[in-house]
Amino acid sequence: MTSDSATSQGKVPFTTRQWLIIALLCGAQFMLALDFSILSVALPVLGEDLGFQLSDLQWVVTAFALPSGGLLLLFGRAADLYGRRNWFIAGMVLFTVASLAGGLAPTPGFLLAARAAQGVAAAMLTPAAMSLLTTSFAEGSQRDRALGINGALLSLGFLSGVVLGGVVTDLTSWRVTLFISVPVGIVASIAAPILIKESRNEETPRLDLLGAVTVTGGLLSIIFGITSAERNGWASTTTLLSLGAGLVLLIAFFAVESRVTAPLVDLRVLRRRTVSWGNTTGLVTFAMMTGMVFLLTLYMQQVRGMSPLNAGFTFASLGVAAVLGGAFAARIIGRIGVHRALVYGLLLQAASTAALYFLDTEGGMPLLLVATATGGFGHLLAVVGYMITATSGLPDHEQGLATGLAYTGQQLGVTVGTPILATVAAAGIDSAGGSGPAAVLDGVQNGLLLAAGALLLAGLVAIAFLRPRQTVTAPDAGAGTGTGTPLADQQIAAR
Structure with missing residues (x-):
């Protein structure tokens, strides 16, 4: 297909420079997601090597999660005010140094400090990278496709971190899981000023x-x-x-x-329905996906007796489906609109999570593979739908704030999902009278039902509060059909 024919059908191809920008910014998001989860499988080995108390191992993850979630809004606004590219580069340099320091850590305190520095850097990088991505591509088909690629790599980073952490730790050392980010960070720090133009608000009031x-x-x-x-x-x-x-x-x-x-946050932006309700759906889809992965890890290891490494590889179908969801999300949105894609993604994830209730103590692996795959596809469709919803219809000078809000909701979702579903599962195990496979299965099933219900509720919220009020055709937003995407799906927040 030639460039002219692609344009006539509403799908404007990326230039080589745009592909490089996508590789840089989406690759940074992949690296952050990977580093958030890559040490999870390696925690027992890491703890033994550095002398962590077993009860303190959770701080290796928490030290990253606290600043990366708590500082997102502040740093998103700072990127708007002081220059998104400069903020991105500063965050990338800090992340690279912190990763190197973490890999060389001689004591638990040193490692926790390095992980906290990684979290601070992640809070700098995430809104800056996302606002640079949205301001580098015009609203419509190109931005939708860029967000689809970003969403696919984001979920792939979270999921592959679990698998890669086990493989790298088994073959080499847990320290290598932190060193992986160092060459990536060096290349990204050098490439950013070459590929990306500076972007900031014309007026810079006091913070x-x-x-x-x-x-x-x-x-x-x-x-x-x-x-x-x-x-x-x-x-x-x-x-x-x-x-x-x-x-x-x-x-x-x-x-x-x-x-x-x-x-710091214009409350008028929070009053926009796409910002408030769109981010609510994003929080739920991330929380329930993260919690579901925890429940299934519990199921595979304590009910089915699988090793951590084999359990990680079992999630491969989820990861592949998530990538496909991100790859096809923009095309699906071009055909059915952002609102329907968000609703269908949430409902598909809800139905797939509910189907996992029928897992048992002996069979059910085909069900596990199919349900996690369809759930992963639905999750990515919902993620791309909510990111477009939450960041569209806003001027460029508010993109850092919008993406900061979106990723704050995402981080809260990633954080809250596992504790809530773990509490429900633990209550189910206790009520079943033990910690054997049957009791653990009861607890897992209880958690899965709650997750499915929450996702169904999020889908109903999207239907009720994010329905477009009118349909206006955007000429450039179609995906191979020439019909365009309903513009109201992307600009409903402006009313």
Whole structure:
């Protein structure tokens, strides 16, 4: 197909420079997702090597999750104000140095500090990379396809981290899992100023420091409370105080933002239905996917007796389907519209999660493979749909804020999913009277039903609150049909 024919059908091909920008920015997102999960399988070996107490191993993951989720809104706004490309490069350099330091860590405290620095860098990189991606491509078919590629690599990074962590640790050392990011970071730091033009707001008001302190403290407290609940329980003093403090700080944040002249978060943006409800659906799809992976890991290892490495490889069908979902998402959206793609993705993930309820203690591996694959495809369709919904219809100077909000919801989802479903599974195991395969299966089934219900509710929310009010044809947004994508699907937030 020639360039002219592709354009006439509404699908504008990427230039070589645009492909390189996609490789740089989406590759950075893949690396961040990979590093978030790659140490999960290696934790026992890592703990033995450095002398971690077993109960403290969770901090290897939590030290990354706390700053990466808590600082997203602040750093997303900072990227808007002070230059997205410069912020991206600074974050990439910090991430590279922190990864090298983590791989060389001689003590537990040194490793945790390096992981925290990685989390800070991730909070700098994520909104900067996403806002650079959305501002580098015009709203329509090109941006949809770029977001589809990004979504595929993002989920592939999370999923492949589990597999790659086991393989690399078995064949070499857990330290290599951290060294992997170093050459990638060096190349990206050099390529960014060559490929990407600087992007920032024309006017740079003073940063809203009070808003930054309250929202960052609130998010950090909420994330800490959620992650500590898995260890200490939801009724523990630590959990309740953390969640309570986070709630108070977030209420104070909204009070501050309604009164300052240059707020960190423009509350008018939060009132847009695509921003508020779109990010709600994104939070749910990420939370339930992360929680489902935890439940199935529990099922495969404690019910079916699989090794961690074999359990990781079993998720290959999920990873492949997720990549396909991201690859075909833009084409599907071009045919049926963003709203329907989001709804269908959520409902497909819900149905696939519900089907996993019928796993048993002996058979069911074909069901596991098929259901996780269809769920992964639906998840990626929902992810791309919600990212387009949450970032479209907004001017370029608000893209850093919009992507910061979107990824804050995503990080909260990744954080909250496992503790909630783990609590439900533990209650089911206790009620079944033991920790044998049958009791664990009961707990897993309870968690899967809750996940399916939450996804169904998210789909109903999308139907009720994100339905386009009118249909206007966007000439460039079709995907091979010439009919275009309903523009209202992408710009509903403007009304």
